[in-house]
Amino acid sequence: MNCIKLSKATGLACLALMLISIPLLGAGCGSDSEDTVDKVKVGFSICYTGVAAEKGRPMGNAKLDCIKYINEELGGVAGYEIEVIWRDNEYDAAKATTIINELIDAGCLMFTTNSSAMMTASAETANREDFPGFAVFSAPALTNPPQHIYAQMPDYGDDWAAFANYYLENIWQGEGEPKMALHLLNNSTGAGAKAAADLLADDLGIDLVTVEEHDASTISEIDSLTRIMALDPDVLYISSTPQPTSIILKDAVDLGLYPGVTVGLGHASITDELVELAGADVVEGVYGVYPTVNWGDDVPAMDKMTEYCQQYHPEDYGNMDYITSWAEGLIVAEILRLAIENVGIENLTPQAVEEHGFKALNNFNVGGLHGPVTYTAGDNRLSKSVRVFQISGGEIMPITGWIDAPQIPYVFD
């Protein structure tokens, strides 16, 4: 009897100890790094795995390589090493909210995410805590109304606006208003373009004849293109990802719709994968907008980026997302540099970084990797420029210089 009681007591004690120690251990994990003065902490929430890993992985590699370059070769920012806390959000919204809390807890000064979806999940927490951050690929809803979230790249709406402007000025020859059909992926990639088109088409003088939508898993878009053909549009704008875009373009060629209409693509569509999937002859002459330079272009940051990419992640060489995120690393460093210069290292808080870092950005050229980065009051987009590209002979060639996309007066609630 005694024995049983004793064992019970020990068991209970053990259980209690375990219950108490689990959270303590957990708390320990959350704040494992000491605050030191010679380092500045930033958080990266990266979709390194999960359904968006295809983009998240090279982007994650690029920004970590870039910070490594800044720390090793440039001696950090203003003499302070950048310490990165990065977490894999697996493209899962719930995990992204957990991670943003972790980053705030860990004392980061700012954070970034790759995708608009993950920023959407993090934004509310960040805004509640006045914690600044930016998303590389963004959606209009994130920066409207402007709060503590910024956008590195022009979003899918800006793409549409930039393409529409270019089309009206340089391609459209006919009388009256050109008739445009939209073919959109059924997520925020498509919705961004639609939001811009709905707001701007009338003012620009474009007649939106129809909006079609497709799923990422589509295997035939003959039916939707047949409906589009019946309306006899002058231009077809696709905001999607490479695989569905390749299906649409192949079907458009089969139907005889293209060549004939002008085809414009959002920046998520116009990549080398599209050319590979659809075949160079199908995509010949297709226009698209893209916000960064190409590999091998003659810009200041290209050499170091190529060197680091070849050395640490040779498999990512040639991947456009690597460029985007290398630029992201440069922007993070620039924000921190401005903040340290303006308020001093001892006064750095996330709020100070936002006031004196983000908002002090003025015509930072990002090593020429994409359009210049400037903060203008009321517009949380950092870079606003895209270039128009055209595919010829299987190569995606730029045909314009940087075009500024106008700020679009979105209203979201």
Added chain:
Amino acid sequence: MDLPAGVRNFSYAKDMAIFRTKTHWAMLLLLFVVLFTLPLYLGNHWLNVANFVGITIIAVTGLNILTGYCGQLSIGHAGFIAVGAYTSAVLTNRFELPFLVGLICAGLLAGFVGMLFGIPSVRVKGFYLAISTIAAQIIIIWVINHWTNITGGFNGIAVPEPVIAGITFDTQGEFFYLIVAITILVIFFAKNLARTRPGRAFIAIRDNDLAAEVMGINLFRYKLLAFFIGCFLAGIAGSLMAHLMGFLSAENFHITDSILYIGMLIIGGMGTTVGPIFGVIFIKLLDKGISFLSPTLEGAFNLPAGFTTGIGPMVFGLVIILFLIIEPRGLAHRWQLFKASYRLWPFSY
């Protein structure tokens, strides 16, 4: 019953009590003390993990009533959670109704939608029902994505912070108390439900629906009731999730989540009250461990680039398969065995 020797009952009420001995009460008290002091020593990060664990426990408890007790397999649970989440978001954002109204309506609407898609269960079961719940999820998500003027469509919808009686819940710690309180209520409800007439009817239906019908159980009514309760809890979980995240988009409710809920249920143990708790905590900790370890491992051993990407789903799949083969009654059963052997220790036979 798993009680120590020498515990006697002098009334029916006592026999039916959940907590029988002083040890039980002491453990319960200890658990409550630990739970309610958690925010004191956990940071926002781990509180957020705990909050999602709580929400998932509510959702899986709902699934447990539907699948574990009543035997109606649903692979569309994330869809019903989405209904709840959006109901609450729309009511509190667009119509500016109080949080509690949103919460209850979220549960009710999710319950009714669940009932609607549960109607085929009267004629079909097993695979047919599984497919029709998958279809339900896809249709629900499609409607949410396109009913733009109500749900915000692909752009998503912002969800205000919950306010109850003047108190605003806007930190992880405050959310934690809200979620823990509701989770405890839900677990208590589920435990008792299993011991009522409907609960026993559910079990009879699961074990043999024809026999149950012959015994006089109205299949139509009880199956729909199971759908209603299961999806009601899904709706409650969805509402809490919406307010915790502060922003909703339909991408948050993926069919993979529905499958993972089933996995949690299997691992925890179907048809037991503690099963969902064990299953959710197990999977969430496993998940946390994998996402913490795998990038390190990949770097340390120079593993192929897909290691981090693939290892999570592979482990989850493997765990589900292994549990079904080796321990189909789940962790709850292991827990029972452990308790039994611990009670008799060191004189087990």
Added chain:
Amino acid sequence: MDELLQFVITGITVGTVYALIALGFVLVWKSSGVANLALGQLVLISSWFAYGMLVQLGLPAWFGLIIVIVLSLMLGWIIERFVLRPLIAQPILSLITVTLGLAFFLEGLVSFTWPKSVAALPHILPDQVIHIGTAVVSMEYLLAAAISLILFVLLSLYFKYNKMGIAMRATADDQLAVQACGIPVTKIFSRSWMFACVLAAIGGILMSSIGGITYGLVHTGLKAFSVVILGGLDSFLGAMVAGPIIGLAENVGGGYLTPLTWPGVKDVIPFIIIIIVMFIKPYGLFGEERIERI
């Protein structure tokens, strides 16, 4: 009118490809009573097998495809031997959920082995355009549809005349009786999974040579369930008839409903059909209604 012709032709050809995937499901269900929810994942992984052979190893098409078939035979054998066999005589709920676990595992395996999520297969099928009246149809779809039809005929004949096929049908009907007759039930199970994986592989190769390999193949697998439900779980003919019906409903329905409802209605039509069939005729057009006894 021109539009209608186009919708009909596209619908039938696309639907026949759905039917091909559905056949793999019916095969397993018919002989072992297991509902395989990992259908889409099997299609996905065998497409990546093809990518590995044809693109990564650079094998000639005919040889690479033979290896893909061999690999999927092995996959089927492994799945049956290590996942399904330990669960023989378990409740139907376990048999369904174990395929969900399998689905998870296969997805993980795919992203483990092939981290890139989009890839193109070399064009195995010629892709000229054929004009039928005012409508057009791509040669690759026509060939894919033809291959589905051939496989359907072969399978039906096999189940009707081959000894093993008859044994498979018998097994589905009554496992105990079959065992009493001295037929090795486990061998039959294993063979049905091997065949199912080959069907998934052929479907996967056809679809991904048309549209590239993406995660979207899993979603196409889900659409194949609507074919299975409409046609009846245990009927090859059902799948072959229901496939084009689903394809037609998608294209014609999508064609005329899109202006009336929201865009993208085409993608949910198969799932709406599932719900409708559940209400009206749960055992499908050609499915056998099972009468249960206590």
